[in-house]
Amino acid sequence: MSRKYFGTDGVRGRVGTPPMTPDFALKLGWAAGRVLGAGTNQARVVIGKDTRRSGYLFESALEAGFAAAGVESDLLGPLPTPGVAYLTRALRARAGVVISASHNPHHDNGVKFFGPDGCKLSDEIELEIEAMLEQPMTCVEPDRLGRAKRLTDGPGRYIEFCKSSFGERSLAGLRIVLDCANGAAYKVGPAVFQELDADVTVIGNQPDGLNINLECGSTHLASLQRAVVETGADLGIALDGDADRCLMVDAQGNEVDGDQILYIIARLRQATGGLSGPVVGTLMSNLGLEHALRALGIAFVRAKVGDRYVMETLRACGGILGGETSGHTICLDKTTTGDGIVTALQVLSALLRENRSLAELACAMPKYPQVLINVPVSAAAAAILETPQVVAAQADVRARLAGRGRILLRPSGTEPLIRVMVEAEDPAETRQMAEYLAERVRDACS
Template identity: 60%
Template sequence: MKTFGTDGVRGAVGQWPMTPEFVLKLGWAAGMVLGQDGRRRVLIGKDTRISGYMFESALEAGFSAAGVDVRLLGPMPTPAIAYLTRTLRGSAGVVISASHNPFQDNGVKFFSATGEKLPDSIEAEIERLLGEPMTVAEPAALGKAQRIDDAGGRYIEFCKSTVDIGLSLANLKIVVDCAHGAAYQVAPRVFMELGAQVIRMGTEPDGLNINDGVGSTDPGALQRAVAVHRADLGIALDGDGDRVIMIDADGRVLDGDILLYIIAADRKNRLGYRGGVVGTQMSNLGLELAIERLSLPFIRARVGDRYVHEVLKQQGWLLGGESSGHILCLDRHTTGDGIIAALQVLAAMRHEQKSLRELASAVRIYPQTLVNVRTEQKVDLEDPRMRAAVRQVEQAMGASGRVLLRASGTEPLIRVMVEGEHADEVARHAEDLAAVVREIAAP
């Protein structure tokens, strides 16, 4: 059975593969594969889920059995672990997180020594070892564990280094929502140390409240807070800090498509960026048209930040992302980073001397409806009934619409997306297609 999805291993806590026994074996298998470069040292970080304690201990034991030393970072954003793996010269970085999922879920994902997602070949070798008997290193060769106490401060300084040294956020009032997740300690400090007045939200994790009514997947509370505090804007991260959405002073939600455009426009207008921009199959048509107006090429990758990253590397480009707020600025970091992406947007505001609302107005977002159909069994999206329904919707909308059906890589869901000029029409078509998916999935 295949263990790795599009972003590591993920599932409900206590159910395969997210059991302590399996995660112990996963740590051992990963240690046997990743600890062969002579450094034999991995860094482990986590978000704030209560199950993180259990899985941290299991991974630590597995790596130790493989003879690999462990550096424990505690609660830290996923991109911080990627950065610290590079700067502390680790063999690999390990993240215990289920990102935007509720606390009942958890997951394990890996970074290479260069702070990038593991290539498929390495994941395949780890998969192979999971089927082999577990061995234990000689007692004198067992791995040791050590906690890194200054990890947060190191990462804060790195984030600040991604904008001009003279950039000041003075006179900006910002509400920062950390989703009760991994960024709850570091994110507010980054913006405060650059001079902003920061109102904190989602910074009281209790192990159970991660992403619960807060964060980038549930921005309602942040919209209200921006209004109550009369803030200039709001910043919402997800549970592991690699995604960001923003709220302008009027309470409008600005997703990753709009933020990616603002960053690309600033890079083009101020720095003469000549590369292209990579979105995904889910990126709004409005982003594609806006990027084309910048005279920059635009390519759609498969959904998932690792696929965006792959296309960026193939093309030699620097900027890409997803509407969910996972934005890659490869001239700043090796992976998507919510804090760093937000900083690039704030820097664009300062450079252009414009408000967030003014910068966002250059993108016309087409109405888009996404319906998630939960199904416990595989759905054949090439079923004749499905193909006929999609063809009918595409003919009805013409050239101004798009349809996308895909299976989630992290949850048992079929995602049905319809995009077009008229919101009511789009919503109706999406529900019609979702009904067909449910019919095909019915036992």
């Protein structure tokens, strides 16, 4: 059965355009309540959100839908997505709900769910919710209606959880710039690093409902790079709007991406005896990561793009560590989902253990030149990729590279884009091949 509403990471879209409308959110809350609360008496869910202005709208609509299904809601307010996952598990809630569009601009929003184990819902459960959405909406008897209340200690609980992932050590003497993307971590993020005694300069912590991810955070590193150099910091940490991603910047202002972060943590786990199973990357992971891990004797497996597929592959192969170039890193020995703050703390653990700078740790993984071009599309992306000119162009580039690199064309799971990636030894050739493929995709669109 194909999906109508759920994508690779919940339901997402532009606010006011289906499916991100108030009436749909109301029915989504009801349908999810019917499915997730089945077989229980007065089930309870926790609901968190990021800092988008539309979060108020969808929080109220979802709460009403859950109430109509007889499910009670604990409202967490602005809190990182991984914080909601943690509290779902810690509070033994039936489900966790996050109102966020992650790294997207403020005019987008979305809804994603966690099960009672703090993991994202299975395909089967999402399909059950979709099937329930097709049914007429009903309401339980008045004495069975769900109630809602604000849970004020949620942020504090999550802060302590993050600190526990770092152990008993201190960050005293370490100068950090933290970019919170004007998003969900604007309060809890600084608190974690400050309570571990780091010297923290915070940017991107003035959300106004409209500036989430706006020229800040993990999708726009320029302001963090400037701040690190200007303040003489040891490094910078960039979160995204819902704080499940983390990218970093070294003392010279150079980007340290998700592949390098994954390598640093894998090396740390191997050194401390905590690594099991292969490390899982994606089809977009740099070839340099695969080669660097192989040099350490660490197996590497590629999953489809999307943290849900990284998670599925980790479970299938018994691994504990996986991630994406974009900064989604999953440390299953610490948490159940990608967590930007926990990820940063694992990298800082490696710095302290080896007494080396972030630049020194990152350069141990040489990167192949990689060019990624996002091509906006109006038609079905899958159909465009199957057109004769695009298929022929891919075959042409593969023949020209002759085993000296990789190409990948794929639809975005969250935006109307086709992502064109080329990775090869020569930077000029890499750029030329990527632009050639992107142009063929544009031609197919027209």
